[in-house]
Amino acid sequence: MQQHGRFITLEGGEGAGKSTQAQRLAAHLAQRGLPVLLTREPGGAPGAEAMRRLLLGGAGLDPMAEALLVFAARRDHLVSTIRPALAAGMWVICDRFTDSTRAYQGYGQGVPAAAIEALAGIALEGQGPALTLVLDLPVEIGMARARRRGVAADRYERLDAAFHQRIRDGFRAIAAAEPGRCAMVDATPGVEDVAARIAALVDRRLP
Numbered sequence: 001m002q003q004h005g006r007f008i009t010l011e012g013g014e015g016a017g018k019s020t021q022a023q024r025l026a027a028h029l030a031q032r033g034l035p036v037l038l039t040r041e042p043g044g045a046p047g048a049e050a051m052r053r054l055l056l057g058g059a060g061l062d063p064m065a066e067a068l069l070v071f072a073a074r075r076d077h078l079v080s081t082i083r084p085a086l087a088a089g090m091w092v093i094c095d096r097f098t099d100s101t102r103a104y105q106g107y108g109q110g111v112p113a114a115a116i117e118a119l120a121g122i123a124l125e126g127q128g129p130a131l132t133l134v135l136d137l138p139v140e141i142g143m144a145r146a147r148r149r150g151v152a153a154d155r156y157e158r159l160d161a162a163f164h165q166r167i168r169d170g171f172r173a174i175a176a177a178e179p180g181r182c183a184m185v186d187a188t189p190g191v192e193d194v195a196a197r198i199a200a201l202v203d204r205r206l207p
C-alpha cells in the first residue's frame with residue numbers, strides 16, 4: 001500500500017494525558033513544517049463517531065461485541081480518514097488505536113488475544129502505526145486526573161482499580177513485546193516535561 005505520511009499513536013490508561021500530549025505533539029510537528037492530522041478513537045470519522053456513542057454510552061455490550069464494534073469503527077476511521085491523510089503525505093497522530101483494544105477488551109475484559117489479532121488483520125490489512133507512545137502512570141494518579149477533568153465518567157472510568165491495573169499491565173506488556181514500534185513514556189511529570197520528552201523521542205525515531 002502506498003503511504004507517504006507517518007502514523008503515530010498515543011496510548012495509555014484513563015487520564016494518562018494522551019489528548020493533551022497529542023495536541024502538543026501536533027503543534028511540535030507543525031513547527032517542524034510538517035502537515036499534521038490529529039484524530040482519535042473510538043471515532044475520527046462520521047460513522048466511527050456514531051459507533052463511539054454506542055460504545056461509550058453504556059449499552060451493555062458483551063466484551064466480544066465491544067471488540068467487534070471497535071474494529072468496525074476502526075475500519076471506517078482507517079478508510080475514511082487515516083489512509084487518505086497518509087496518502088496525501090500527512091503525519092497522522094491518533095489518540096488511541098488497536099493497543100487500546102488489546103488492553104481494554106483483551107487484558108481488561110478477557111477477549112482472547114488471538115481473536116483481537118484476527119480482527120486487526122481483517123480490519124487493518126497490515127496497516128498500523130510506525131510509532132506508538134505508551135503513556136504510563138500509576139492508576140490512582142490517572143483516575144484522579146480524569147476526575148479533575150470535570151466531565152461525567154464514561155463506563156470504563158467507572159470500573160474498579162483492579163480493572164485499571166490490568167489495563168496498565170497490559171499496555172506495559174504490549175510495549176515490551178514490540179520495542180521497535182512502541183516507546184514507553186513516564187507520564188507522571190508535568191505537561192511541559194512530558195511534551196518535551198515526547199518531542200525529543202519522535203524527532204529521534206522519525207527524523
Ligand code: T5A
Nearest residue numbers: 015016017018019020041042100101104145149156190191
Ligand atoms: N476504548 C477505546 C476501548 O475500550 N477500546 C478501544 O479499542 C478504544 C480505542 C475512550 C474510552 O474507550 C475505551 C478506552 C476509554 O475508556 P475517551 O473519552 O476518549 O474514552 O477517554 P480517554 O481516551 O480515556 O481520555 P482521558 O481524557 O481519560 O485521558 P487522556 O486523554 O489520557 O488525558 P487528558 O489529556 O484528557 O488529561 C486528563 C486531565 O489531566 C490533566 C489534563 O489537563 C486533564 O485535566 N493532565 C495533567 N495533569 C498533570 N500533569 C500532567 N502531565 C497532565 N497531563 C494531563
